[in-house]
Amino acid sequence: MRILPALWARGNPKEPVPFQEILPLKLRPFVSGKGDKTSNVCCLYEMSLVFGCLKENEFKESACGREIKSFQECFTNYNKQKYITKEREAKGILTPGEKRLPYRQLNKLLRMYPNEK
């Protein structure tokens, strides 16, 4: 149920305000996926190393092969990791002992153990 239309439906409150149960007094059986978005920032340290090296060597890449390589590896690893977690989340596999659960898994758990009536 939407909250705002429910409030509008009530009209102007008059003292003393009688209690009215507009929404049911229980938690929703699901969570939204909105807060699950993680930051996209990665490899900042490696990037800074690359920048430092490039600046030192007047933007000659051949001089900074090591830094560039580690930077690129970091990025590919990050992408790979992201892909793997996404796959797993999509499948909804529960990881035992995981503290921060993605919303899909939470929803699954909540569905498994619904509110008592």
Place this chain on the structure above:
Amino acid sequence: MFTRPLLLSSKLELTRCFKFPQNGMSQYPSYYIKPIYSNDKQTDLIKSGEAQKLAHVPTRAALNDQTSSIYHDDLICLLVNYLMKDGNKLLARDLVEKTMEKIKRVQLEKYHKLANEEEKEKVVLNPRAIIHQAITNVKPILQLTPIKRGGVTYQVPVPITDRRSQFLSMKWLIEAGNEKERTVRFYDQFAYELIDAANNTGRAVKKKQDLHKQCEMNRAYAHYRWS
């Protein structure tokens, strides 16, 4: 098996028979494998006995640029496709071939000018090797992406995938080839650009370095990424 179900079987049976691919645009069902057109790969498969297994797997038709020629090169096919306008592949391929011809001519001229045998050996005469080298040299390691923060758009340096950097590299090389006098042929200019890029000089490489410099200037924004 496929003749009757349209009349007799339920929808369920039908869906079991056909698995439509994800994108819905391919003419092939998803279980079709891609063709193995390279001669070497085929020989390897036959040696290892894998070919026996693949012999009866439904296979897609080879595309028209996938040949078993010994001169087949995936990267150059890609370059042809990037160069192509309005689906005119004939022209694009012609231009790339003429570019390779020009590269060979320029390099051979250098080769014949040198007196020393050792130095002669160092001249790269393979146009494909030069193109590969040029593309590798022009690949950027970072790119800038515009991100709006508090009403201000910042150009934020972000890491780049290999595929995108390869695309940018070829795009810049082609753009560099197009920046020319009206009387100069594209393939001539493109050949010079490729040779320059293979030597880590030239306009395309300059463009990459400019991007890197810009990224370095905007390094402070690096932690702004979309969140």
Place this chain on the structure above:
Amino acid sequence: MLNSLVRRSLLRKVPVQPIILPVAHLSLETQPLERLQSFRTSENNPLNHSDDHIGQFYTIPSEHKKKLFLYGGLPRSYDTQTKTFNESCLMIRKPSVDVINCLRHVDYSKPAVRFILYGKKGQGKSLSLAHIIHYGYSAGFLIVHVPWVGGWLRRCQESSISEFKPGCIDTNLDAAAWLVHFKHQNSHLLDNPDLRTTQDHVWSKRESTPKDVPLGELVDHGINRIKFASQCIVVLAEEIKQLSREGKCKTLVVVDGFNGFFYPNTRILTEKKEVVHPKNVTVTEAFLNLSRFDWKNGAAVVTVDELAIAEKDHISHFPRYLLGRDGFEHMDPFVPVAVPTYTKLEFTSCMDYYRERRWVLPLDGQDEELQFLSAMNPYRLMLLCNSV
């Protein structure tokens, strides 16, 4: 057998499977290509070329090349190749050796013999002709060489009405350019005191070339007074014939794209924008005159080429079709010399040459693939090798 079956099934197409076989395997895989001991010959003098040298490359000395082909005569694509290869080499092939052999044995006291080189596009007619010209030069012939008839009749630079023959069209700029070419090719012979004009030639009221002056003067007159260049060629042709009849020189007439003279139209227009028939172009007369048999101490080698006529008529490459009835009767009896595609030997030799020049990088299965793709056509092979 099993392998080939498997190989086929890997490349299946749906629903009907046309089989894409590896290109290299289609060509004659089992027969190893025959190969010459050496694809080069040190025998650079075409006087000594014989059947033993077929398939080998010889180098045209650069001074000869400058002398003979400075103003045209070699195809442009061949020119760029020579520049890249840093040398100008020609393959000694059957048709040119055949013609050279005949030229050696011709009885020059009899009427002139005519040879016609014919063949499909890109099979090497013009380069065979270049080889024959080189032979003619080495053998001391006076060379009358037209690099490309199409250049006059299909792409002429300017035209004007002839003063000497009513109804004819002069192409004076091209004619003067040709005179320069002729003079350059034969400069060593034109100094010969025997070569003198046999008649008076009156050009206008004030200008005339008297009898008994060196032939070079006649040529110079044509070059200096461009207005008379076309007529000068006609006169020169007659003089050359006369001198040859008298035995003062041996002449080799070489014309590339000779059938252009018999094609029913040209791209030259009169002032009324009417298409001119080749027989109404002044220079045509000169070369038809030179290709007749009514003189001695001479020979003519010409090519008939589809490229010398309009594209809609590229139907057959045979001489009777290209010359037409008039042309055939004009040339008959001539010796037709076919310029075929490469033989296997020539093909391998050519590929070896390309590899030696670093034009093509050695790769396994390369020869078979290119042989299949080019269908042994020399020009096609050259185009294919450009980009590999």
Place this chain on the structure above:
Amino acid sequence: MWNIINLSCRCNNTKSHIKLWTSTIFHRSFSEELEFRVLNLKTTRTQQSARKRLQKPDVLPPRTNKMPIDQDWGNVWPGPRSFHPATVPLPIRQGFTQKKAAPPSKYANAELMKIPNFLHLTPPVIKRQCESLKRFCTPWPQGLETDDKCEKYFPLHTASSSYCYSSPSIRDPLARIVTLQLKLSSLQLNEHAKDKFRRIVGDRYNEENDVVTIVADRCPLRQQNYDYAMYLLTAVYHESWNVEEWEKNKSDLDMEIYDWNVSRSKKNIESIFAKSSNEILKSDVYSNAVTSLMNEGENDYTVSKYGEAVRELLQLPP
């Protein structure tokens, strides 16, 4: 019933509508005692008379059931006729309806009726008819045993159609057309006359089988057309023997085949060698080569043969 009245009232104007409405109420209260008189506005039949059953004529069982096995089929099916299932004692099936089902049987099978049949032309019937026709025939003429002989003694063929029509007029409009055919070789013509004959008849001559076909259709009667065709043949034959003055102007361009003896080629070699062509060595090989090149067209073989001949003629190395 009430509905019927209501329905009929609706079409009247409003005044009468009200009147009627009251009257109906009035009637209703008395309906139990009195027999209600129904206002039968729309004439409906109270009792439907039983519909007449359509009398189907008795269908006789098929005639095939009664046929003895030794019957004379020629009497059962004496002439051409479209298929009749009850007469033909054969279990024929024909047609296509459903997959994997048998084709429809012969009864009411339109497909069998559509196709032409030859049931009247069984071998014994044909034999019998031939026997009875025999007494009208004369013996085959002696000396014409083979087709070649017929061809030789009777080279002229005339053909015309003689159909009758079943329309009001039985006449066939095409019957007047007469086609006349003969082989050109059966006419006595010399080279010139043959050439001229061919030029006159034009495309009426078929080169492949050497046959001349003359079709005459401009006269209204067959006899007239026949006469006209014969006249044409005679006229063309005699005309082709005539030699006109202007025929001497025929140049080699007008020749239908290349003739070396009148060609420029011959003149050319005569002027090269400055003697007559008979005296020139190998001139016959050369002339054959030129002729085959010109007549058979150019190909690798004829051109190379020509080259060899020229080399022999000019004494050049092969």
